[in-house]
Amino acid sequence: MAIIAFFCLPAYGHTNPTLEVVRELTKRNHQVVYFSFSPFQQRIEEAGARFINCDAELPMDKAGAMAANSDVGGSIKLLTDTTLALDKKICETLQALRPDCIVADSMAVWGKFAALKLGIPLISSTTTFAFNRYSAKIMKQSFGQLFSLIRSMPQIRRQIRRLREHGYPVKNLLSILQNDDQTCTIVYTSREFQPYAETFSERIQFVGPSLRQISTKAADVRTAVYISLGTVNNQHPDFFQNCVEALRDYPGEVIMAVGTENQAAALEAPAHFTIRPQVDQLEVLQKAALFLTHGGMNSVNEGLYAEVPLILYPQTAEQGGVARRVVQLNAGILLDENSPAAIRRAVNQVLANPVLKENAAAISRSFRQAGGAVRAAQLIEGWIQEKKN
Numbered sequence: 001m002a003i004i005a006f007f008c009l010p011a012y013g014h015t016n017p018t019l020e021v022v023r024e025l026t027k028r029n030h031q032v033v034y035f036s037f038s039p040f041q042q043r044i045e046e047a048g049a050r051f052i053n054c055d056a057e058l059p060m061d062k063a064g065a066m067a068a069n070s071d072v073g074g075s076i077k078l079l080t081d082t083t084l085a086l087d088k089k090i091c092e093t094l095q096a097l098r099p100d101c102i103v104a105d106s107m108a109v110w111g112k113f114a115a116l117k118l119g120i121p122l123i124s125s126t127t128t129f130a131f132n133r134y135s136a137k138i139m140k141q142s143f144g145q146l147f148s149l150i151r152s153m154p155q156i157r158r159q160i161r162r163l164r165e166h167g168y169p170v171k172n173l174l175s176i177l178q179n180d181d182q183t184c185t186i187v188y189t190s191r192e193f194q195p196y197a198e199t200f201s202e203r204i205q206f207v208g209p210s211l212r213q214i215s216t217k218a219a220d221v222r223t224a225v226y227i228s229l230g231t232v233n234n235q236h237p238d239f240f241q242n243c244v245e246a247l248r249d250y251p252g253e254v255i256m257a258v259g260t261e262n263q264a265a266a267l268e269a270p271a272h273f274t275i276r277p278q279v280d281q282l283e284v285l286q287k288a289a290l291f292l293t294h295g296g297m298n299s300v301n302e303g304l305y306a307e308v309p310l311i312l313y314p315q316t317a318e319q320g321g322v323a324r325r326v327v328q329l330n331a332g333i334l335l336d337e338n339s340p341a342a343i344r345r346a347v348n349q350v351l352a353n354p355v356l357k358e359n360a361a362a363i364s365r366s367f368r369q370a371g372g373a374v375r376a377a378q379l380i381e382g383w384i385q386e387k388k389n
Helices: 012-027 038-046 060-068 074-095 107-117 135-139 143-165 173-177 237-246 261-266 280-288 298-306 317-327 338-353 354-370 371-386
Strands: 003-007 032-038 050-053 103-104 122-126 184-187 204-206 224-228 255-256 273-276 288-295 310-312 332-334
Touching: 003 012, 003 074, 003 107, 012 032, 012 038, 012 103, 012 122, 012 371, 032 038, 032 074, 032 332, 038 050, 074 107, 074 143, 074 371, 103 107, 103 273, 103 371, 107 122, 135 317, 184 338, 184 371, 224 280, 237 261, 237 338, 261 332, 280 288, 280 298, 288 338, 298 310, 298 317, 298 354, 310 338, 317 332, 332 338, 332 354, 354 371
Parallel strands: 003 032, 003 103, 032 050, 103 122, 122 184, 184 204, 224 255, 224 288, 255 273, 288 310, 310 332
Antiparallel strands: none
């Protein structure tokens, strides 16, 4: 039996893919200890892990800001503040626990840095695309974003100095953000979906989405339109109202997950609309003919796994990169503007093009063949054994 410590960013899109891996590891009689935050406690404990609450060191208003922050300098400061706030608790707990390895989300750098500081074997858990100088091309940073990064460099250097002063061996910005080819890494997508997969070493393993099993089978005839902007950047009442206007005369069901009770209550829609703050996305996708999504990696994975073609309306640079990859593989289209006419046009375009669904199904096959949570657990066991030998 191994002792395995998990660390994750306080966001559902980062936490959810790890839960089935935790479930598989505990099924194999390994002890899993999961450092996280109270909104995720029930799910983590249901997966079989021991939950360690980090709320006192990172209040959830800051956690939400971390998940939503698109400014690199601001993000690095938040990550540094979190690492230093958690430093004493994490180091003392890990020294008492003596885990065989740490599995840390690629953005939960406090777990990664603790592994390096304490000499504990590290496994990176990457819920986005694996990132290096080649795959970064798909992000297509605008001039404004590049200027913002350059302007942030003095602040980033200050944060790196703070980390070094506390014993964390941080080299530079890339050592925080990039997938190190020498670090054992699990990426929750397939080689076929990962941009520039051939540029990564064998240490970077693509296992496909790690999804919970559901009992609902895919409908023989799918007619529903499903719309969601995820769990973070979803405060867009004008967008949801435009969706209602665009699909007011749609002949099938329209299901919208709009994020909050207030946003749901504010929308007046015909009877063929189902509008909720949240829905069981995996279940809904089994009857969806298309999915209008913000392009978050978790949502895109779930949509394509269900063989559903996508309309993509990205809200961040990372989501823009995911959206461009879907379009490259011709499994979806970009929404060119937020208006009823554009939304209606995009829906009609997807429904009229069976090739998009065929390509979504091809990506789904690559996901299923990658191995999912079982493969991830096998890799973790193998890497632990490799370190012991």
